[in-house]
Amino acid sequence: MVRVIVLGSAAGGGLPQWNCACHRCRAARAGDLSENGQMSLAVSADEGVNWFVINASPDLRQQVIGSSALSPRPDRLRDSPIAGVILTNAEVDAIAGLLSLREGAAFSILAHPKVLSTLAQNSIFDVLDRVRIPRIAVTLDQACFPLLPDGAPSGLRLDAFDVPGKVALYLEGAAGSATASGDTIGLNLTDLRSGARVCIIAGCAEITPALEARIAGADLLFFDGTLWSDDEMIRAGLGQKTGKRMGHLSMSGPDGVIARLAHLKIGRRVFVHINNSNPVHDPASAERQQVEAAGWSVPAPNMEFTT
Amino acid sequence: MVRVIVLGSAAGGGLPQWNCACHRCRAARAGDLSENGQMSLAVSADEGVNWFVINASPDLRQQVIGSSALSPRPDRLRDSPIAGVILTNAEVDAIAGLLSLREGAAFSILAHPKVLSTLAQNSIFDVLDRVRIPRIAVTLDQACFPLLPDGAPSGLRLDAFDVPGKVALYLEGAAGSATASGDTIGLNLTDLRSGARVCIIAGCAEITPALEARIAGADLLFFDGTLWSDDEMIRAGLGQKTGKRMGHLSMSGPDGVIARLAHLKIGRRVFVHINNSNPVHDPASAERQQVEAAGWSVPAPNMEFTT
Numbered sequence: 001m002v003r004v005i006v007l008g009s010a011a012g013g014g015l016p017q018w019n020c021a022c023h024r025c026r027a028a029r030a031g032d033l034s035e036n037g038q039m040s041l042a043v044s045a046d047e048g049v050n051w052f053v054i055n056a057s058p059d060l061r062q063q064v065i066g067s068s069a070l071s072p073r074p075d076r077l078r079d080s081p082i083a084g085v086i087l088t089n090a091e092v093d094a095i096a097g098l099l100s101l102r103e104g105a106a107f108s109i110l111a112h113p114k115v116l117s118t119l120a121q122n123s124i125f126d127v128l129d130r131v132r133i134p135r136i137a138v139t140l141d142q143a144c145f146p147l148l149p150d151g152a153p154s155g156l157r158l159d160a161f162d163v164p165g166k167v168a169l170y171l172e173g174a175a176g177s178a179t180a181s182g183d184t185i186g187l188n189l190t191d192l193r194s195g196a197r198v199c200i201i202a203g204c205a206e207i208t209p210a211l212e213a214r215i216a217g218a219d220l221l222f223f224d225g226t227l228w229s230d231d232e233m234i235r236a237g238l239g240q241k242t243g244k245r246m247g248h249l250s251m252s253g254p255d256g257v258i259a260r261l262a263h264l265k266i267g268r269r270v271f272v273h274i275n276n277s278n279p280v281h282d283p284a285s286a287e288r289q290q291v292e293a294a295g296w297s298v299p300a301p302n303m304e305f306t307t
Numbered sequence: 308m309v310r311v312i313v314l315g316s317a318a319g320g321g322l323p324q325w326n327c328a329c330h331r332c333r334a335a336r337a338g339d340l341s342e343n344g345q346m347s348l349a350v351s352a353d354e355g356v357n358w359f360v361i362n363a364s365p366d367l368r369q370q371v372i373g374s375s376a377l378s379p380r381p382d383r384l385r386d387s388p389i390a391g392v393i394l395t396n397a398e399v400d401a402i403a404g405l406l407s408l409r410e411g412a413a414f415s416i417l418a419h420p421k422v423l424s425t426l427a428q429n430s431i432f433d434v435l436d437r438v439r440i441p442r443i444a445v446t447l448d449q450a451c452f453p454l455l456p457d458g459a460p461s462g463l464r465l466d467a468f469d470v471p472g473k474v475a476l477y478l479e480g481a482a483g484s485a486t487a488s489g490d491t492i493g494l495n496l497t498d499l500r501s502g503a504r505v506c507i508i509a510g511c512a513e514i515t516p517a518l519e520a521r522i523a524g525a526d527l528l529f530f531d532g533t534l535w536s537d538d539e540m541i542r543a544g545l546g547q548k549t550g551k552r553m554g555h556l557s558m559s560g561p562d563g564v565i566a567r568l569a570h571l572k573i574g575r576r577v578f579v580h581i582n583n584s585n586p587v588h589d590p591a592s593a594e595r596q597q598v599e600a601a602g603w604s605v606p607a608p609n610m611e612f613t614t
Contacts, residue, residue: 018371019387019412021379029378058407062369064325071336072328077544080326092434096406099399100365105326122429127399127477170434237384239411
């Protein structure tokens with residue numbers, strides 16, 4: 001059995017975003033819509049004794065405090081059930097929360113060498129001691145078996161694979177926003193005992209046949225739900241970029257995620273990394289009803305999925 | 308008139324700290340003690356129209372959301388009354404929150420050249436566009452007059468000065484933990500209309516005659532309250548370092564802050580940057596009563612001071 005807790009399901013900025021007064025952010029500030037932190041998941045294959053965090057959101061300190069499953073275990077003065085953090089990209093909303101996991105605990109960081117290189121080039125992450133908190137390079141297309149801090153097996157198999165995406169915004173330089181291998185990865189996490197498989201794709205710019213093959217047959221899928229429609233940021237007056245320019249597909253439309261994944265056999269489909277411009281945040285919206293009618297979930301913080 | 312909102316008054320890690328099960332952190336998790344984020348202050352000299360944030364705590368997104376004074380102003384789609392961020396050092400608990408102020412707003416970052424150099428060396432901070440968010444070097448011992456994003460005066464005069472301290476933990480390399488100019492600065496913020504002066508010293512390893520001269524006569528003092536006693540981390544089993552090694556004086560004792568500043572003329576004295584190991588977090592503690600009897604305040608989040 002795999003347990004997955006959604007610590008947050010919003011995209012960068014969260015809901016509300018600090019400087020946004022769109023009607024959803026205003027509603028969240030007023031308490032009329034649930035607040036939602038930036039996307040982080042926690043995954044356990046040993047019934048909640050140890051957890052792997054997927055992406056370290058800037059809100060991670062509050063998310064950990066708000067999840068009783070991630071509290072220190074009884075009779076220990078300093079402790080955490082967080083055994084590791086797995087990063088799918090180097091965007092601020094995926095890595096800044098590492099800075100909230102300082103203070104001497106032992107866990108591992110697993111990421112593509114490109115993301116580890118970004119961490120290494122930013123000395124602020126040296127606050128995480130590399131002896132106690134080893135940084136482990138994940139090789140694409142090759143199974144690995146994450147360990148617990150004491151060296152014991154976690155019960156999980158991790159298969160990482162490339163996903164069409166783009167480099168982190170702050171690293172867009174000479175390379176521009178072109179896709180390159182390792183900038184954005186997807187994860188298949190398999191429970192070694194039951195064989196149950198969770199597929200996590202937090203950012204995706206294009207659905208290719210290779211990607212479909214990675215997803216097909218998953219018991220539980222978490223997929224990039226940044227935008228409802230490609231131009232919604234522009235139409236709402238919130239930005240100048242299309243979803244395509246940001247490296248994110250839309251949920252709706254003939255080329256959208258819902259349509260493009262409809263033919264695949266998947267146990268349960270869950271959208272995460274949902275931008276504050278996306279109407280599905282509002283449970284009363286027509287778009288939310290469409291999403292749910294198509295068999296997708298839009299999770300609130302602390303919602304748990306089991307497979 | 309100067310208004311100061313305490314967005315958070317805890318030291319690095321906050322209360323509760325993610326991996327701490329000391330009795331105060333357990334009480335905060337259980338709701339028996341107030342949660343408290345890492346230290347950030349907001350200062351306004353124009354009756355709350357514009358604010359300068361002092362130190363960008365890792366909890367800044369939640370702190371901004373939790374303070375109605377810092378919400379977007381009416382009739383604007385994207386907006387913030389935050390006109391600038393002033394940094395007193397480069398520790399994670401003072402700068403990580405800058406990463407939560409991305410998303411296109413215009414404000415300025417004011418800091419010592421050493422801290423700006425650390426930001427420049429860490430590309431993750433490039434997520435803050437340097438045209439819209441200029442980085443302004445603060446010269447010690449020289450008055451400066453922070454401007455609003457539109458170039459208008461803020462009504463504040465800033466005088467920055469060296470404080471005995473130490474370099475940020477993650478920058479401790481060849482230099483070790485030795486003090487060097489610019490690693491930790493203090494701030495005098497003066498309301499140009501009324502002359503009221505707020506003195507902010509978020510970290511301090513030693514009280515010198517030069518420092519006393521900077522503090523004397525302040526109408527409102529915010530001072531480093533990390534520890535109650537120098538060896539409290541060791542005695543509680545929470546760490547191996549003394550306060551002196553961490554670059555922080557203690558509140559208590561003949562060489563403590565309370566005793567050493569008692570002879571100075573100061574309008575109001577407030578402790579901030581209070582570690583979760585410090586018993587004064589608990590309003591029922593004997594130490595809290597001693598602190599208050601000595602004329603010091605221990606502020607809860609969102610407490611406001613006016614002078």
